[in-house]
Amino acid sequence: MTQHAVHGTLTEEIARAVRNVSGVAFLKPGLATRVRSALARPQQETAAERTAGVRLAGPGGTGPWRVEVHLVARRRARTVDVARAARRTVLDHLAVRCPEEAVRAHVTVTVTGLV
Numbered sequence: 001m002t003q004h005a006v007h008g009t010l011t012e013e014i015a016r017a018v019r020n021v022s023g024v025a026f027l028k029p030g031l032a033t034r035v036r037s038a039l040a041r042p043q044q045e046t047a048a049e050r051t052a053g054v055r056l057a058g059p060g061g062t063g064p065w066r067v068e069v070h071l072v073a074r075r076r077a078r079t080v081d082v083a084r085a086a087r088r089t090v091l092d093h094l095a096v097r098c099p100e101e102a103v104r105a106h107v108t109v110t111v112t113g114l115v
Contacts (some may be wrong), residue, residue, distance in 0.1 A: 007056060010097060015054045016071055017093050021085045023077030023114045027053025028070035064104035065094060072113040083109045 015027060029052045067090050073082040086108040086109045094102035 004027055008051075011051045011054055013097070014067065014069075014090055015051045015055065015083055017028065017059045017089050018071065018086050021089050023074050023082035024086060025072045025074050027051075027052070028112045030070060042068065059098075059101045064106055065098070067094075067105065067107045067108045069107070071109065072110050072115055073111050075114045079111050080115070083111055 018024060019027060052068045056065070057067075058065040069086055069090065071082075071086060073079050087107050089109045090106060090109075093104065094105050094107075
């Protein structure tokens with residue numbers, strides 16, 4: 001499996017894990033998803049749609065994993081608790097998949113809205 005394929009798979013896994021965090025309504029959709037939704041909606045969700053809201057870089061010898069998550073939270077949940085739980089979920093997932101790099105991982109979670 002190539003580095004690009006591993007990176008894509010890990011991004012999808014992280015996105016799936018964060019979507020399952022209590023209080024997360026959805027991951028922030030990217031611009032391409034918004035434009036596409038204005039047109040006819042495809043039957044199958046694309047990889048870009050599944051990972052919208054998650055940016056992953058590293059380690060590849062350039063430093064630690066850097067993960068940025070942008071999500072929309074549910075109003076009934078405390079935003080800070082949702083953000084902390086999402087961050088912990090990402091760190092836990094990295095610890096299982098790549099334990100040696102996870103220790104130095106930098107994870108940022110931004111709550112961009114409430115529904």
